[in-house]
Each structure stands twice: as C-alpha cells, then as structure tokens.
Amino acid sequence: MVQDQILLNDWHVIARSQDLQPGTVLHKRLLGSNIVLWHNGDKVLAWQDVCPHRGARLSLGYVNKETLVCPYHGLAFNSQGKCVLVPANPEQSPPAQACVKTYQVQERYDLLWVCLGTPKQDIALFSEWYDPVYQKIFCGPYYCSTVKIVFQVSPKARCTTNKIKGSTKNW
Secondary structure, rough: OOHHHHHOOEOOOOOOOOHHOOEEEEEEEEEEEEEEEEEEEOOOEEEOOOOOOOOOHHHHHHEOEEEEEOOOOOOEEEEOOEEEEEOOOOOOOOOOOOOOEEEEEEEOOEEEEEOOOOOOOOOOOOHHHOOOOOOOOOOOOOOOOOOOOOOOOOOOOOOOOOEEOOOOOOO
16 A cells, blocks of 8 residues: 555546446455445445455445455445444444445546545546546556666675677677
C-alpha cells in the first residue's frame, strides 16, 4: 500500500457509476490496496476487501438486503462495516471487533471517487462536465511498471582508458 499522505488524503476515480448497480459488488485496486465496492440499494460503499474473520475477499461475496455477505463463512456486514450476523451462532451478538475498514466514497460526474485517508479538500470542480460542447472519453486504467537500477561501486573501482570489447569508445 502507498504510504504517501498526499495521495491517501485525496480523491481518486475508481469506477464509473453505471458499473455498480444496486445489489452488485466490484473488486478494485487503488494505491496498492484491494477495495470492495458495493451498492446496498441506497448508496455506494467502499471498504477494504478483506473479511476480518479469515481474510477472505469480500468482493467474492454478495449483497443480501442491506448487508454484504462474506463468501467464506457467511458473516454479514452492515453499511457501517460492522458484523451483524454470524450464521454459525445466529442468536449470539457478533464481537465488537468484527468490523471492516471503510473508506469515504462519493458519486460525482458519473464517476465513483474514493479517498483512502481523510480528504483535505473536496473533489475538484469540473464546470465543463455538463457543457455539451465538450465530449467525454473514458479510458484506462493503464498499468505501468518501473525498473529499479542499482549500481554498486566498490572502493577499488577506478576509471581506466581501456576500451570495452567491441566498442570504439574509450572509457
């Protein structure tokens, strides 16, 4: 997971609104974190994609009324991320620590925006969004990898005027 507080405390587009209909669940990745998006019928919710019980991905579960049900043991979590049902002991109250980490989510400009930390500002104003003169094009996500090159210099290293084999340059 990214530890940069500037990135964690800002809003990021994670999906289009039309991709998450009521009763559906989506798996997404944002800044190295697995996120589950789900729609309880009233609103969109974004959580860490891990069940606190056995670590199963909640995005493999399903929506039942206004709860998200874990695919592993069937624990049901309400819209605040608190476990409200343990099927193995339905008459017993779930433990207070059985909660999922929740994130702030907003729907704006036909997009779903998530903040993994504490937002320092609101989502930027795009006044052109509703102007018919402009065309909207959705693309991505794009993935790239970086290459880390490490040079090791030993105290005995020295520059010489020898030629590298096959090269016409003097080094």
